[in-house]
Amino acid sequence: MDKMIFAEAAGRIIPKEDKIFGISNRAKRATETLGKDKVINGTIGALMDEEGELMVLQSVDQIYRSLTPSEYAPYAPIGGTAGYKEAVKKELFGELELDSFTPVVATPGGTGSLHCAITNYSKKDEKILTTDWYWAPYGKIAQEVGRQVEVFEMFSQDGGFNIQAFKEKLQWLSLVQDRLFILLNTPAHNPTGYAIAVDEWQEIIDHIKTIDDTKVTLLVDVAYIDFAGEARKQREFFRLFENLPDNILVIVAYSMSKTYTLYGLRGGAAVAITGNQDIAEEFVSVMEYSARAAWSNTSRLPQVILEKAYADDSLLKKIDEERRSIRNMLLKRGRIFAEHAANIGLEMVPFRGGFFASIPTDKAEEICQLLEGYGVFLVPLAKGIRVSIASINVKQCQILPQIIKEAMDKIG
Amino acid sequence: MDKMIFAEAAGRIIPKEDKIFGISNRAKRATETLGKDKVINGTIGALMDEEGELMVLQSVDQIYRSLTPSEYAPYAPIGGTAGYKEAVKKELFGELELDSFTPVVATPGGTGSLHCAITNYSKKDEKILTTDWYWAPYGKIAQEVGRQVEVFEMFSQDGGFNIQAFKEKLQWLSLVQDRLFILLNTPAHNPTGYAIAVDEWQEIIDHIKTIDDTKVTLLVDVAYIDFAGEARKQREFFRLFENLPDNILVIVAYSMSKTYTLYGLRGGAAVAITGNQDIAEEFVSVMEYSARAAWSNTSRLPQVILEKAYADDSLLKKIDEERRSIRNMLLKRGRIFAEHAANIGLEMVPFRGGFFASIPTDKAEEICQLLEGYGVFLVPLAKGIRVSIASINVKQCQILPQIIKEAMDKIG
Numbered sequence: 001m002d003k004m005i006f007a008e009a010a011g012r013i014i015p016k017e018d019k020i021f022g023i024s025n026r027a028k029r030a031t032e033t034l035g036k037d038k039v040i041n042g043t044i045g046a047l048m049d050e051e052g053e054l055m056v057l058q059s060v061d062q063i064y065r066s067l068t069p070s071e072y073a074p075y076a077p078i079g080g081t082a083g084y085k086e087a088v089k090k091e092l093f094g095e096l097e098l099d100s101f102t103p104v105v106a107t108p109g110g111t112g113s114l115h116c117a118i119t120n121y122s123k124k125d126e127k128i129l130t131t132d133w134y135w136a137p138y139g140k141i142a143q144e145v146g147r148q149v150e151v152f153e154m155f156s157q158d159g160g161f162n163i164q165a166f167k168e169k170l171q172w173l174s175l176v177q178d179r180l181f182i183l184l185n186t187p188a189h190n191p192t193g194y195a196i197a198v199d200e201w202q203e204i205i206d207h208i209k210t211i212d213d214t215k216v217t218l219l220v221d222v223a224y225i226d227f228a229g230e231a232r233k234q235r236e237f238f239r240l241f242e243n244l245p246d247n248i249l250v251i252v253a254y255s256m257s258k259t260y261t262l263y264g265l266r267g268g269a270a271v272a273i274t275g276n277q278d279i280a281e282e283f284v285s286v287m288e289y290s291a292r293a294a295w296s297n298t299s300r301l302p303q304v305i306l307e308k309a310y311a312d313d314s315l316l317k318k319i320d321e322e323r324r325s326i327r328n329m330l331l332k333r334g335r336i337f338a339e340h341a342a343n344i345g346l347e348m349v350p351f352r353g354g355f356f357a358s359i360p361t362d363k364a365e366e367i368c369q370l371l372e373g374y375g376v377f378l379v380p381l382a383k384g385i386r387v388s389i390a391s392i393n394v395k396q397c398q399i400l401p402q403i404i405k406e407a408m409d410k411i412g
Numbered sequence: 413m414d415k416m417i418f419a420e421a422a423g424r425i426i427p428k429e430d431k432i433f434g435i436s437n438r439a440k441r442a443t444e445t446l447g448k449d450k451v452i453n454g455t456i457g458a459l460m461d462e463e464g465e466l467m468v469l470q471s472v473d474q475i476y477r478s479l480t481p482s483e484y485a486p487y488a489p490i491g492g493t494a495g496y497k498e499a500v501k502k503e504l505f506g507e508l509e510l511d512s513f514t515p516v517v518a519t520p521g522g523t524g525s526l527h528c529a530i531t532n533y534s535k536k537d538e539k540i541l542t543t544d545w546y547w548a549p550y551g552k553i554a555q556e557v558g559r560q561v562e563v564f565e566m567f568s569q570d571g572g573f574n575i576q577a578f579k580e581k582l583q584w585l586s587l588v589q590d591r592l593f594i595l596l597n598t599p600a601h602n603p604t605g606y607a608i609a610v611d612e613w614q615e616i617i618d619h620i621k622t623i624d625d626t627k628v629t630l631l632v633d634v635a636y637i638d639f640a641g642e643a644r645k646q647r648e649f650f651r652l653f654e655n656l657p658d659n660i661l662v663i664v665a666y667s668m669s670k671t672y673t674l675y676g677l678r679g680g681a682a683v684a685i686t687g688n689q690d691i692a693e694e695f696v697s698v699m700e701y702s703a704r705a706a707w708s709n710t711s712r713l714p715q716v717i718l719e720k721a722y723a724d725d726s727l728l729k730k731i732d733e734e735r736r737s738i739r740n741m742l743l744k745r746g747r748i749f750a751e752h753a754a755n756i757g758l759e760m761v762p763f764r765g766g767f768f769a770s771i772p773t774d775k776a777e778e779i780c781q782l783l784e785g786y787g788v789f790l791v792p793l794a795k796g797i798r799v800s801i802a803s804i805n806v807k808q809c810q811i812l813p814q815i816i817k818e819a820m821d822k823i824g
Contacts, residue, residue, distance in 0.1 A: 004694065005688075005690050005694050006533070006691045007533060007694055007698040008535055010535070014697055014701045016697050017697075018490060018700070021489065046486065054481070054485060056482070056485045061481045064481075069468035069673075070465070072476070072677070073466060073468045073674055073675060073677070075457075075458065075669075075675045078430060108678075108707040108708070108711070111704075111706070111708035112706070112707045115705065115706045119556075123420055123422065137704060137705070140701065140704055140705045143705070144702060145705075249418055257487075261481075263485060263486055263487045264485055264486050264711060264712030265484065265712070266678070266708075266709070266710070282418060283419070285426055286416075286419040286426055289426045289552065290556060292430065292552055293552045293555070293556030293557075294527045295523055295527070296521055296549070297676070298678070299520070299676060299711050301676065301711075
């Protein structure tokens, strides 16, 4: 939409329809007309079972059912219920016992945290630095408040995190603006499935620590943390955020959407990590202010569900077990897809786990359009094609690489 | 908070703690230490029964309990589920059958609608016009996106809507800025309990129609519409929004918080009323864009609850009956409070119904502070004291006017 009729564009470019939503609608219509067996819908960002039905943890539904109106119906405090805030800390840092202030502000999903964090820790017209493979809504979240996304090349030649490209882009940004805001989505990165390794994290932190004259905000979006591998191992990198100098603020964007299979209930939080109590208190004030001004309070229901989970060890254990089982199913699908891709020489972006995998190509739009004719629905990105491993079954993981390969060969 | 340590103020004045939240906390502590009988907590914006417990419609809880995970757990589309959008229209305009486009975009409560509407239908540094008695968060919602609240005197000498003051301030605003954004909260206005009468609405609309060279957005916040009086009668004024010229856009901010006693589930919507299809379609695009960029999708649970209510006539009837009964209880409390105030000569701002009543005074802060010493917790505003009729019982409605009067006399 280039020109507004009644609304104000205010520098934003607003599409008539969300792209992924459009593809997803076509996939649904195709499933209805052609039948489930004739369609591969690799667009959905939710974990489906082998029959294509949404998977919801039974233990979580059990909590839903146990709640009384006085538990789910009242307003929650703007920043979240006390029990929720404690549970989120345990959820993220439980066994690490970080020697830092870790204030929590509840937000609707991870998106809400990003909105509040970008609003409060960057300036208008500044650039937010992220990887060149990134979840498209980051661009919208930034644009809405007058910021832009700047990217650095995510992968080095050997398929690891490209620390050199990161350093160079950060250096350039520090020359053109007052403060720095870095946004990294890991582990089980959307859209590639990559996880920044602990030694790579160490390099990142060591480098950021050399910047002593600028405020640096490092936002880590961990929306998929429980679908990358073993829970404790995936949380080890948080340890590196202890004892950072006061000019570095870490904010973790937490989401219950995937971890508790409660996509539609909009549970999430922003959690800061800092050694400075004043910065921690200011974080709560400014983040709560932005929350108040955008959506008021965050839905109480997911907060109470997390509280209940952490109030009952046997229940928490049951949730962990159920989650492990669906994670293993997901990781198995990913392995199968990757193996079949490797067997036929279909290149993939480095993949470690999670909901998505990506195929690099500069003709994503054309290939995806061709694939739709075969009943295959995938999401074209600037740098490639995103496949939701989460929403297709094992059999589809076996045959899809070949179908993509053929379409790519046809487009040439 | 005058100076930021790490965050960006970006022109905003951010308090360390939300004022109402602070009072509400002190009220809770007093209840714990002194006992329920010794405290009058008139701060809460939720309907409590005579024993001070939150009232939740049983018929609504019945829907909550009937839902399956596949109904509440998936993501909702950004703008809301199709069934929800239809139900919201029936909820607001059902029997009127407006001959207009009435596009709906789901939002977390009414606050979410206001955030998106102000972002898209006003410009940075412009002023939003509202009444001099207004819900304080309007100021925060506006300030967060770089707008300010400008007010006109709400009441005329005879206690009606001050159309003259409204016209004058609107005239002045049209000289200093490009477009106009008017925000009216009615019926059962927070904080006064006033309802703009249909003939007053007619005068407002007649006047706005004389402005033909400027885009005028009229946002009507109807959060308390079901607590002002009989449902159909309270909706009659919507009829006046039909057939307005294309330079006038009406947006209704709808909330399920009070109407369905689902405060904490964050169900709401922005609904436009326009005769122009392009403006209607643009509304959906820009509002969904802002939603996507702030909180992504709105919680699915309240949406499904509303869908279910409208899918079953007998259930809807049961909800209406239950709601009528709690509304009557609330209106009775209001009448009793107003009678006792009148009997002892305690002046009130014109009150028609709803959750709140207000006492005019320029010493609200001091009086409220004194009252806290007596175990009475009320909210001081710029122009007076707000009493939540919704959160105190009949006996408290009888004695509170006298207590307030004495405190006012003491302060002098």
